[in-house]
Amino acid sequence: MTSKDYLAFIVEQIHSTVVATVDSDGLPVTCVIDMMYADDNGLYFLTAKGKNFYQRLKDKGYLALSGKKGEDTMSCTAVSVRGKVREIRQDMLALLFEKNPYMLEIYPTDESRKALTVFQIYEGSGEWFDLSKKPIERDSFTFGGAENKESGYFVTDSCIACSSCLTDCPQSCIDLTDKAVIRQKNCLHCGNCATICPVGAVVKR
Numbered sequence: 001m002t003s004k005d006y007l008a009f010i011v012e013q014i015h016s017t018v019v020a021t022v023d024s025d026g027l028p029v030t031c032v033i034d035m036m037y038a039d040d041n042g043l044y045f046l047t048a049k050g051k052n053f054y055q056r057l058k059d060k061g062y063l064a065l066s067g068k069k070g071e072d073t074m075s076c077t078a079v080s081v082r083g084k085v086r087e088i089r090q091d092m093l094a095l096l097f098e099k100n101p102y103m104l105e106i107y108p109t110d111e112s113r114k115a116l117t118v119f120q121i122y123e124g125s126g127e128w129f130d131l132s133k134k135p136i137e138r139d140s141f142t143f144g145g146a147e148n149k150e151s152g153y154f155v156t157d158s159c160i161a162c163s164s165c166l167t168d169c170p171q172s173c174i175d176l177t178d179k180a181v182i183r184q185k186n187c188l189h190c191g192n193c194a195t196i197c198p199v200g201a202v203v204k205r
């Protein structure tokens, strides 16, 4: 899936997400926010200017969010995003109401919508984690020009192909040829392979 597909999944399949911001004391605050639209330029939501949430967004210009789809843990897919956020032009408000007509029940009149404003998450990175697949599947993505930083565990050329890491991997996602290779898309990042490796050949990035 592309980053655009992941953002569309958040809007269409998850919709109500848990958003983390930081308050004026530097402490984390979470609240539930609907992600209402996605396009090539990012992810969009609305809020009211009177909310503390609005102030936290304006103060820091940064947020993190998570959402999940699924009945229980083993049938669940989760997506997380963190990135830069900005208040944008208000003509997007009509589009967000058109795409999310239930908003008319919450803010029924033009007058009642005066306090509303639109934010765009315009640059960021994200993670996809699917526990419904066996082995688990994960992916990472970026959008808006954010740098794609590789993370997880990687086997270096110091590997002696002893196979110790294979038995401790809970998802059996290490292949052994002339050296061990971790299938990144199936890795839990538990770190067992790095702990067991007798020559320190597994590094965390």
Ligand SMILES: Cc1cc2nc3c(=O)[nH]c(=O)nc-3n(C[C@H](O)[C@H](O)[C@H](O)COP(=O)(O)O)c2cc1C
Residues within 6 Å of the ligand: 016, 029, 030, 031, 032, 033, 034, 035, 045, 046, 047, 048, 051, 052, 053, 054
């Ligand atoms: C399902 C659900 C969806 C919500 N969506 C939004 C939203 O899109 N925008 C918003 O401003 N508040 C939304 N809220 C309300 C916020 O979660 C609530 O106003 C927030 O916690 C207020 O935070 P604050 O007091 O720190 O400003 C939603 C609440 C629920 C239960």
